[in-house]
Amino acid sequence: MSAKANILAKLRKSLEGTAPVADDYDVDLVTRPWSYPAAERISRLRQLMEAVHTETHLTTAADWPALLEKLLADKQLPSLLIAPSTAHGAQLAAHFAGREGLPRLKAYDRPVEEWKAELFDDTPASLTGTLGAIAATGSLILWPTREEPRLMSLVPPVHFALLKASEVYDNFHEVQQKQRWAAGMPTNALLVSGPSKTADIEQVLAYGAHGPKDLVVLILEDA
Amino acid sequence: MNSQARIPAVELSSRDLKHNAHNALGDAQLRGNMRKAMDSLMAKRLASMPDEYEREHLREMGNHVRARALSRLPELLERLEANLTRNGVKVHWAETTEEANRIVLEIAERHQAKQVIKGKSMVSEEMEMNHFLERHGIEALESDMGEYIIQLDHEKPTHIIMPAIHKNARQVADLFHDRLGEPYTEDVDALIQTGRRVLRKKFLEADIGVSGVNFAVAETGTLLLVENEGNGRMSTTVPPVHIAVTGIEKVVENLRDVVPLLSLLTRSALGQGITTYVNMISGPRKADELDGPQEVHLVLLDNGRSQAFADGELRQTLNCIRCGACMNHCPVYTRIGGQAYGTVYPGPIGKIISPHLMGLENTPDHPSASSLCGACGEVCPVKIPIPSLLRRLREENVKAPDDPHKVMRGQGSKYSPRERLLWKGWRLLNRSPWLYRVFGFFATRLRGLTPSNLGPWTQNHSAPKPAARSLHELAREHLEGK
Numbered sequence: 001m002s003a004k005a006n007i008l009a010k011l012r013k014s015l016e017g018t019a020p021v022a023d024d025y026d027v028d029l030v031t032r033p034w035s036y037p038a039a040e041r042i043s044r045l046r047q048l049m050e051a052v053h054t055e056t057h058l059t060t061a062a063d064w065p066a067l068l069e070k071l072l073a074d075k076q077l078p079s080l081l082i083a084p085s086t087a088h089g090a091q092l093a094a095h096f097a098g099r100e101g102l103p104r105l106k107a108y109d110r111p112v113e114e115w116k117a118e119l120f121d122d123t124p125a126s127l128t129g130t131l132g133a134i135a136a137t138g139s140l141i142l143w144p145t146r147e148e149p150r151l152m153s154l155v156p157p158v159h160f161a162l163l164k165a166s167e168v169y170d171n172f173h174e175v176q177q178k179q180r181w182a183a184g185m186p187t188n189a190l191l192v193s194g195p196s197k198t199a200d201i202e203q204v205l206a207y208g209a210h211g212p213k214d215l216v217v218l219i220l221e222d223a
Numbered sequence: 224m225n226s227q228a229r230i231p232a233v234e235l236s237s238r239d240l241k242h243n244a245h246n247a248l249g250d251a252q253l254r255g256n257m258r259k260a261m262d263s264l265m266a267k268r269l270a271s272m273p274d275e276y277e278r279e280h281l282r283e284m285g286n287h288v289r290a291r292a293l294s295r296l297p298e299l300l301e302r303l304e305a306n307l308t309r310n311g312v313k314v315h316w317a318e319t320t321e322e323a324n325r326i327v328l329e330i331a332e333r334h335q336a337k338q339v340i341k342g343k344s345m346v347s348e349e350m351e352m353n354h355f356l357e358r359h360g361i362e363a364l365e366s367d368m369g370e371y372i373i374q375l376d377h378e379k380p381t382h383i384i385m386p387a388i389h390k391n392a393r394q395v396a397d398l399f400h401d402r403l404g405e406p407y408t409e410d411v412d413a414l415i416q417t418g419r420r421v422l423r424k425k426f427l428e429a430d431i432g433v434s435g436v437n438f439a440v441a442e443t444g445t446l447l448l449v450e451n452e453g454n455g456r457m458s459t460t461v462p463p464v465h466i467a468v469t470g471i472e473k474v475v476e477n478l479r480d481v482v483p484l485l486s487l488l489t490r491s492a493l494g495q496g497i498t499t500y501v502n503m504i505s506g507p508r509k510a511d512e513l514d515g516p517q518e519v520h521l522v523l524l525d526n527g528r529s530q531a532f533a534d535g536e537l538r539q540t541l542n543c544i545r546c547g548a549c550m551n552h553c554p555v556y557t558r559i560g561g562q563a564y565g566t567v568y569p570g571p572i573g574k575i576i577s578p579h580l581m582g583l584e585n586t587p588d589h590p591s592a593s594s595l596c597g598a599c600g601e602v603c604p605v606k607i608p609i610p611s612l613l614r615r616l617r618e619e620n621v622k623a624p625d626d627p628h629k630v631m632r633g634q635g636s637k638y639s640p641r642e643r644l645l646w647k648g649w650r651l652l653n654r655s656p657w658l659y660r661v662f663g664f665f666a667t668r669l670r671g672l673t674p675s676n677l678g679p680w681t682q683n684h685s686a687p688k689p690a691a692r693s694l695h696e697l698a699r700e701h702l703e704g705k
Contacts, residue, residue: 003525007316007318008301010525011471012297021290149513151514181443182479190500196451196499200372201391206414208415
């Protein structure tokens, strides 16, 4: 018999004569303590994210490119990885178009194998959208796509993320239900709750262990 | 004993727990590092769960979610496999660690892999996968910062969440200076940046990434992986092949089941509401995607778990979600550290898991290395009754070798005919009033002959000595005097 058949046979034999445990999932317990008035969601999200070293900024759908331009200058970032085929990527490209002295915008437009070394060694920052956020835990929701692949939010040392204020949910359970996650998951979905960190040495917190050292969230209030 | 004189953990055997513990207790540096770390972790857990109602009801819910999954485990494993396969993930089954290692090696050989980069995975520790691959000419490098530190020092993890918690910054500084030729610094940020630099190069070059799994969701065919560092994301995204290894018990029924378990796991482990990254992997790179592994494999490992599953009481061991809270609160673990156990899983949970993985013959003293203070059971996020399972394993440990009720491998490893005879005599004495009276008479009159050396008991206690007259005699005299 195969390993699979052996294992399953042993497990089934052990369950003979028993009935499955009933499903008594208590939705209230994972939602009620983690629900917030609409006005508090953003402030809670910011508070939790900033507590773990995330930079957050309130802005608008019209103004964020100018704010990002300023942040790039402040952080002295020479280039930014964007997804030009997304609406926000196109908006930023239009904002930068024809102007001198701005950071170079580059696109993730080919398989990673063709430019892995450049991605790792010469890509200081990136910009991605998000699928929303979770106020209960201070988490961004990312579902990478062909336009914004997985490594965009991981490899560059600085990650800028755009978040629409209207897409901040109360808790993880609510997100799963409202976005109908169980109906179909992408190849890779993520909750991101700050820049990469570790406390593996003497429990001293250090940021930038492997992923981004800086996470900057631009919250678009009128979106 | 200073850190330089310590015996490398790879040489510590699970059969020598008493000896290892004795040595560990003499290591003042280790005890200081552990005490400081555990005090901090206990405080963080409590601060993250201030509402007793929410905490206790959520623990109850966590227990029910795990019990529900285990009550239909075979069905869920098949459903998980079907959904993962539909998503393009290749699923493999292994009864033993040898089989699991062979599966990983076959995949590696098919891809002519020379370098493997590994995110934190306790199951791969069970498999001793690094050594196995290295014996076959494949470099296997740990990418979790703590795991990387102890791999450099040829040690095993001391804690399932914080593998290098027994080391302080000075010891890591020495290590990086000696092994990596880095300038000596005790600045933790600088040390982490050194690790980042070395490991980034390895992520770039690796042929295969290996990871563990925190929860495998049958409903959607999703592998969930929680972490703070990003090394898990790197290991599962950058190399062209990703191999996940996990025990068969890690499956949960639905995606929503992850919600309470995730909350319990991260708060119980480190006092965090959530980890920096929660990865949900449901398949390899699609044809039109630009990154992610082209192949994803899942290896489902039994290695003694079906033995624990066979017994309704011991099955609760498999509820474990690997948060480490039980060890953070254990007075024994805090004093001897994780390496003294000589097992992959140390502390209270290790003392009930390891006998199933390794047999009681290889873990004879583990069920007894507990004060049964109950702290582990009180903090367990999924309410595993660890103290009562320890007592149960103690019973299995002293069963006669020919006992027909065979529960687990190596049972009866502490069976002693002399001890059994003594207990039989004790039972007889207490069931026969006249024998008890005769025994009492002689025990009190001959109390001067009581031995002063009663083996291990008298190492730390004075020898018990009967009173001059038994309570029965005194009571009788008192009543007759009236």
